[in-house]
Amino acid sequence: MDEPTSTFTFLGLTFNWTTIISTLVAMSIVVLVAVLMTRKVAVRPSRGQNAIEYVLDFVRGILGDQLPANLARQFGLYAFTLFMFLIVANEMGLLLQVKMGNGVTYVKSPTADPLFAFTLAIMSLMLAHGTGVKALGFGGYLKGMLFKPYIAMFPLNLVEQFTNFLTLALRLFGNIFAGELMLNLLASLAWGTHLNGFWIVLAFPLEIAWQGFSLLIGGIQAYVFVMLTAVFTAQLSGNE
Amino acid sequence: MVPTLSMTKAMPLGDMVFIIVAFLTLMVILKYVAYGPLTQALDARADKINNDLDSAQKANADATALVAEREKELTEGKNQASQVITAAKKSAKDQSEALLKTANDQALSLKKAAEADADQLKVEALSSAKKDVAELSVTIASKLMQKNLSADDQRSLIDAYLADLDQQ
Numbered sequence: 317m318d319e320p321t322s323t324f325t326f327l328g329l330t331f332n333w334t335t336i337i338s339t340l341v342a343m344s345i346v347v348l349v350a351v352l353m354t355r356k357v358a359v360r361p362s363r364g365q366n367a368i369e370y371v372l373d374f375v376r377g378i379l380g381d382q383l384p385a386n387l388a389r390q391f392g393l394y395a396f397t398l399f400m401f402l403i404v405a406n407e408m409g410l411l412l413q414v415k416m417g418n419g420v421t422y423v424k425s426p427t428a429d430p431l432f433a434f435t436l437a438i439m440s441l442m443l444a445h446g447t448g449v450k451a452l453g454f455g456g457y458l459k460g461m462l463f464k465p466y467i468a469m470f471p472l473n474l475v476e477q478f479t480n481f482l483t484l485a486l487r488l489f490g491n492i493f494a495g496e497l498m499l500n501l502l503a504s505l506a507w508g509t510h511l512n513g514f515w516i517v518l519a520f521p522l523e524i525a526w527q528g529f530s531l532l533i534g535g536i537q538a539y540v541f542v543m544l545t546a547v548f549t550a551q552l553s554g555n556e
Numbered sequence: 557m558v559p560t561l562s563m564t565k566a567m568p569l570g571d572m573v574f575i576i577v578a579f580l581t582l583m584v585i586l587k588y589v590a591y592g593p594l595t596q597a598l599d600a601r602a603d604k605i606n607n608d609l610d611s612a613q614k615a616n617a618d619a620t621a622l623v624a625e626r627e628k629e630l631t632e633g634k635n636q637a638s639q640v641i642t643a644a645k646k647s648a649k650d651q652s653e654a655l656l657k658t659a660n661d662q663a664l665s666l667k668k669a670a671e672a673d674a675d676q677l678k679v680e681a682l683s684s685a686k687k688d689v690a691e692l693s694v695t696i697a698s699k700l701m702q703k704n705l706s707a708d709d710q711r712s713l714i715d716a717y718l719a720d721l722d723q724q
Binding site for chain 2: 327331332335336339340343346347350351353354357358359361365368369372373392393394396397398400401426429431432434435436438439
């Protein structure tokens with residue numbers, strides 16, 4: 317966390333180049349994949365369409381398990397975008413990390429940045445709370461969120477809402493950040509000075525194994541984030 | 557490097573704005589590029605499958621109804637055919653019986669007529685024979701009375717008559 321960052325200020329807001337570049341790269345990959353896979357959309361799907369349809373079906377399955385049909389349909393686009401974006405963002409840093417001479421890493425997994433994870437969590441929870449208000453009315457929403465099953469549970473429920481937010485964000489950030497930290501540690505292990513050459517032989521398979529593991533973790537975290545979004549939405553809109 | 561933790565630096569709030577804007581942009585792009593067309597395709601496929609299933613069910617029901625109808629028609633046809641055959645047999649039997657009866661009747665009447673004819677012929681023959689015998693007797697008697705005949709004469713006479721008869 318004490319890595320140097322490169323920031324600039326625009327309209328009084330501070331921007332971090334790493335986040336901006338990484339987010340744009342992830343977005344470009346998602347758009348590229350989506351465009352390539354849906355070049356000819358037909359009732360009889362081609363191979364690419366089949367693959368992306370599988371992803372869409374998977375996301376719809378996550379939503380359908382938690383939410384009633386109409387809500388699941390409304391959240392389809394959001395969850396699909398979230399899943400595609402997260403899976404690309406989580407895996408991106410495994411393949412590509414660009415560190416410049418000034419010590420700033422300009423390209424890495426954007427989700428390895430806590431701010432990014434918190435922002436996505438805030439967005440998801442805002443949607444969930446908004447859906448709750450829309451579904452139950454403001455009074456019903458508050459009652460369902462804070463005074464269930466009875467009023468005495470209010471303090472616990474309040475804490476729960478706060479921890480919901482924290483866990484949603486920190487689970488994503490923590491997993492991806494730790495994964496990349498381990499990758500970097502293994503990489504620096506390979507260039508250890510003493511016993512030159514030996515450490516590369518040791519670090520290379522470890523790096524491969526850890527990348528495979530992180531690939532799995534990244535996929536799981538994308539799935540978990542979308543699923544938790546659906547779960548919180550269901551809870552807050554009285555569809556438990 | 558300045559030995560400060562990044563948390564104590566200015567919070568890059570601009571990043572949050574950027575991330576949200578980027579995400580919303582991505583959502584819009586994906587909606588037009590992938591999600592919209594894919595959803596349409598999936599819905600169209602679901603509709604098509606539903607329609608196909610419905611029409612298959614309907615076609616199946618139609619086919620079953622058609623089979624039942626055809627079977628009914630076939631049974632009716634068979635019944636009609638057997639009825640026609642029975643009627644034909646019956647009329648043939650009736651006709652043959654009628655023919656036999658008329659034939660019998662005709663044969664009987666022919667026989668009766670033939671018997672009557674035979675009787676008549678017999679009667680006529682008898683009566684003509686009687687007449688001949690009487691005439692012969694009369695002739696013989698008249699011949700006998702004409703001559704007193706010797707035994708030889710008688711014999712020759714009888715022979716002559718017999719020869720006469722033979723000639724007749």
